Amino acid sequence: MLVKNNGFKAQSTLVGLVAVFVMILFYSQIYDTIEPMISEAVGITDPATGAILSILPLIVIVAIFLYLIYTIVPGGTTKR
Numbered sequence: 001m002l003v004k005n006n007g008f009k010a011q012s013t014l015v016g017l018v019a020v021f022v023m024i025l026f027y028s029q030i031y032d033t034i035e036p037m038i039s040e041a042v043g044i045t046d047p048a049t050g051a052i053l054s055i056l057p058l059i060v061i062v063a064i065f066l067y068l069i070y071t072i073v074p075g076g077t078t079k080r
Contacts, residue, residue: 013072020065027058 023030034057 013068016068017065017072020061020068023061030057
């Protein structure tokens with residue numbers, strides 16, 4: 001059950017978790033879109049280096065996901 005005063009925060013965190021989950025699901029399509037753009041912007045022709053660079057968004061997504069889980073679990077960073 002959502003606590004009344006903490007309801008909005010829990011709900012927004014849940015929305016964040018769903019958003020991160022969807023991003024991970026569609027990461028292959030996002031990757032195909034982002035990878036050429038990153039490679040072109042940096043000026044890299046080597047596909048391996050471009051692949052390493054395009055992994056960065058996934059790392060950021062996972063970091064956000066872990067942060068959200070850490071804040072939603074009781075005894076996390078949130079003060080009660």
